[in-house]
Amino acid sequence: MNEQPRRRDTRLFPRPLDIANGRVDMTHGGGGRAMAQLVSEIFGQAFDNEFLSQGNDMAVMPPADGRLVMSTDGYVISPLFFPGGDIGSLAVHGTINDVAMSGATPLYLSASFIIEEGLPLADLRRIVLSMADASRAAGVPIVTGDTKVVERGKADGVFISTAGVGVLADGLEIGGDRIQEGDAILVSGSIGDHGIAILSKRENLDFETAIESDSAPLHRMIRAMVEAEPEIHCLRDPTRGGLAATLNELANQSGVGLVLEEEALPIKPAVRGACELLGIDPLGVANEGKLLAFCPKDKAEALLAVMQAAPFGSDAAIIGHVVADPLKLVRLETSFGSERVVEWLNGEQLPRIC
Amino acid sequence: MNEQPRRRDTRLFPRPLDIANGRVDMTHGGGGRAMAQLVSEIFGQAFDNEFLSQGNDMAVMPPADGRLVMSTDGYVISPLFFPGGDIGSLAVHGTINDVAMSGATPLYLSASFIIEEGLPLADLRRIVLSMADASRAAGVPIVTGDTKVVERGKADGVFISTAGVGVLADGLEIGGDRIQEGDAILVSGSIGDHGIAILSKRENLDFETAIESDSAPLHRMIRAMVEAEPEIHCLRDPTRGGLAATLNELANQSGVGLVLEEEALPIKPAVRGACELLGIDPLGVANEGKLLAFCPKDKAEALLAVMQAAPFGSDAAIIGHVVADPLKLVRLETSFGSERVVEWLNGEQLPRIC
Numbered sequence: 001m002n003e004q005p006r007r008r009d010t011r012l013f014p015r016p017l018d019i020a021n022g023r024v025d026m027t028h029g030g031g032g033r034a035m036a037q038l039v040s041e042i043f044g045q046a047f048d049n050e051f052l053s054q055g056n057d058m059a060v061m062p063p064a065d066g067r068l069v070m071s072t073d074g075y076v077i078s079p080l081f082f083p084g085g086d087i088g089s090l091a092v093h094g095t096i097n098d099v100a101m102s103g104a105t106p107l108y109l110s111a112s113f114i115i116e117e118g119l120p121l122a123d124l125r126r127i128v129l130s131m132a133d134a135s136r137a138a139g140v141p142i143v144t145g146d147t148k149v150v151e152r153g154k155a156d157g158v159f160i161s162t163a164g165v166g167v168l169a170d171g172l173e174i175g176g177d178r179i180q181e182g183d184a185i186l187v188s189g190s191i192g193d194h195g196i197a198i199l200s201k202r203e204n205l206d207f208e209t210a211i212e213s214d215s216a217p218l219h220r221m222i223r224a225m226v227e228a229e230p231e232i233h234c235l236r237d238p239t240r241g242g243l244a245a246t247l248n249e250l251a252n253q254s255g256v257g258l259v260l261e262e263e264a265l266p267i268k269p270a271v272r273g274a275c276e277l278l279g280i281d282p283l284g285v286a287n288e289g290k291l292l293a294f295c296p297k298d299k300a301e302a303l304l305a306v307m308q309a310a311p312f313g314s315d316a317a318i319i320g321h322v323v324a325d326p327l328k329l330v331r332l333e334t335s336f337g338s339e340r341v342v343e344w345l346n347g348e349q350l351p352r353i354c
Numbered sequence: 355m356n357e358q359p360r361r362r363d364t365r366l367f368p369r370p371l372d373i374a375n376g377r378v379d380m381t382h383g384g385g386g387r388a389m390a391q392l393v394s395e396i397f398g399q400a401f402d403n404e405f406l407s408q409g410n411d412m413a414v415m416p417p418a419d420g421r422l423v424m425s426t427d428g429y430v431i432s433p434l435f436f437p438g439g440d441i442g443s444l445a446v447h448g449t450i451n452d453v454a455m456s457g458a459t460p461l462y463l464s465a466s467f468i469i470e471e472g473l474p475l476a477d478l479r480r481i482v483l484s485m486a487d488a489s490r491a492a493g494v495p496i497v498t499g500d501t502k503v504v505e506r507g508k509a510d511g512v513f514i515s516t517a518g519v520g521v522l523a524d525g526l527e528i529g530g531d532r533i534q535e536g537d538a539i540l541v542s543g544s545i546g547d548h549g550i551a552i553l554s555k556r557e558n559l560d561f562e563t564a565i566e567s568d569s570a571p572l573h574r575m576i577r578a579m580v581e582a583e584p585e586i587h588c589l590r591d592p593t594r595g596g597l598a599a600t601l602n603e604l605a606n607q608s609g610v611g612l613v614l615e616e617e618a619l620p621i622k623p624a625v626r627g628a629c630e631l632l633g634i635d636p637l638g639v640a641n642e643g644k645l646l647a648f649c650p651k652d653k654a655e656a657l658l659a660v661m662q663a664a665p666f667g668s669d670a671a672i673i674g675h676v677v678a679d680p681l682k683l684v685r686l687e688t689s690f691g692s693e694r695v696v697e698w699l700n701g702e703q704l705p706r707i708c
């Protein structure tokens with residue numbers, strides 16, 4: 001992503017982009033002047049920061065103190081705009097969260113845009129401004145980027161891949177293979193909001209209570225958590241595949257069994273109702289602003305209090321515990337004393353939402 | 355990209371993937387067991403390294419000494435396989451090069467895959483193995499990744515976005531805004547090879563001499579260059595839009611004029627012939643394994659010798675010089691004493707090749 005003149009260079013770009021009526025065309029990906037103008041007038045002006053404005057194909061930042069952490073995610077969500085967010089804010093929050101789940105402080109993001117010919121420039125700008133807002137609110141700048149344009153019918157509006165870099169302080173060892181028998185399982189808030197918000201918008205379902213995506217940056221909550229309790233064993237965001245997939249993955253990774261208490265799961269009534277209507281298990285629905293935490297049982301209440309006091313954590317809850325289990329099953333205990341096995345979502349999400 | 359069991363876990367994955375006959379389907383992006391198997395049996399086995407095998411959504415690496423450098427690029431090339439490379443090797447080389455053009459040492463890559471439903475698993479594995487080979491040969495591991503699958507007709511086989519992180523030693527200040535009047539302009543080898551290789555394959559053109567993409571990692575050449583001559587002002591790879599777009603961009607960024615000597619430009623006879631046949635200016639054709647360097651004139655011969663002795667630099671040449679020019683033009687001087695202005699490729703590349 002190249003130099004961002006603060007004022008339009010009228011020799012290079014005699015006319016401003018027609019953002020109200022224009023559409024992305026193949027010239028915007030061609031490496032020439034049209035691309036330079038798109039990059040300058042849409043991306044450069046929105047993301048503006050000292051690193052991006054170096055104007056090279058890479059950004060140079062100061063040395064960073066601590067272990068390096070890196071993550072990436074591709075965002076292919078449809079529709080591009082949904083209640084509670086859009087593909088742009090999601091692409092910022094999701095990658096910040098993936099970096100932070102190590103306990104690290106996210107520092108920088110990169111963004112690769114693959115745009116379908118014909119995308120309205122107004123939509124692109126709306127997405128980019130939303131990314132810029134999300135990035136500023138989180139304090140994690142987008143320092144470098146790339147734009148490609150593919151022919152109509154060869155993408156789905158726009159795909160965004162973000163990568164994130166962070167630094168991890170000494171003493172923190174948080175990972176999916178570190179969960180121990182006896183750990184408590186905590187979740188930072190209500191589950192299923194994101195997936196149900198997307199499905200409702202896609203299927204034009206009208207629920208009495210509006211359901212919004214929970215897309216949010218969790219790095220500040222995580223910082224408060226690791227400062228209060230460095231002995232956290234694992235943090236993970238239950239995104240694609242929901243709690244069901246994430247917990248099965250973790251049970252396998254750590255070689256343990258997980259027991260959830262159905263009554264303890266925070267699920268909003270509107271989400272529960274929508275799941276019943278759609279015939280979907282809320283445990284299989286994607287979240288974008290929630291995390292699961294595993295810590296020694298005797299630290300759980302204190303950690304819960306920290307989460308509940310942090311941004312996006314007010315509905316945090318202790319939802320289960322870790323047991324020895326050679327079969328590495330995830331089980332749900334109901335209030336009636338029965339239990340069922342929570343299966344790893346085997347096939348596809350129907351319909352795909354990410 | 356999650357845990358990579360070295361042996362297939364027969365409880366989780368009773369049958370191996372049918373790589374010879376299978377195709378990517380929507381379940382491979384669903385977050386469930388099918389995705390875990392794809393990630394394990396295709397990505398995990400090919401990329402295997404100590405960071406990726408941590409098995410979390412992010413990778414934790416040791417502290418890095420020096421300024422941080424970050425870059426990203428999206429790869430949307432069609433066809434996926436071409437003479438001299440494929441989308442996988444290109445996605446490794448391109449991002450390594452973008453990081454290295456700052457003078458930095460590339461350390462780590464991330465990879466985000468957006469796969470079209472129906473892609474043969476054999477093609478995916480071929481691409482992934484090629485990435486793994488390119489990454490190992492360059493000594494820059496792919497430490498984290500992500501896989502999404504979109505419906506048939508919503509992508510073009512596969513798109514790959516890689517991001518790269520590197521470290522930059524003190525004393526190096528290399529950038530597009532640092533070119534000075536009097537600098538010499540060097541190129542590391544013949545131009546136009548990549549674009550013509552792609553076009554030939556796409557249009558089924560048969561030339562007498564096979565033309566191969568020049569896709570290559572340039573970080574070792576750059577390291578030799580900055581060690582020999584830390585006063586290099588600018589390095590840039592003339593990819594999309596070729597020398598014409600890149601030189602115009604740099605002339606604008608540094609506020610200078612650039613003068614090329616036509617006779618000095620290294621162009622292979624087969625590429626020159628193909629360009630004439632196709633009616634294309636070789637200066638506008640993309641390169642993937644070449645760099646432009648700008649340094650004080652009195653250092654140019656020494657730098658040229660270093661480049662010619664380095665990997666992928668044997669055909670390096672001094673091709674021009676930098677002048678004061680308020681119009682910031684790029685001019686080409688012919689052997690007959692005439693000159694023409696090299697225009698910034700205004701519109702699209704026809705057809706799109708990246």
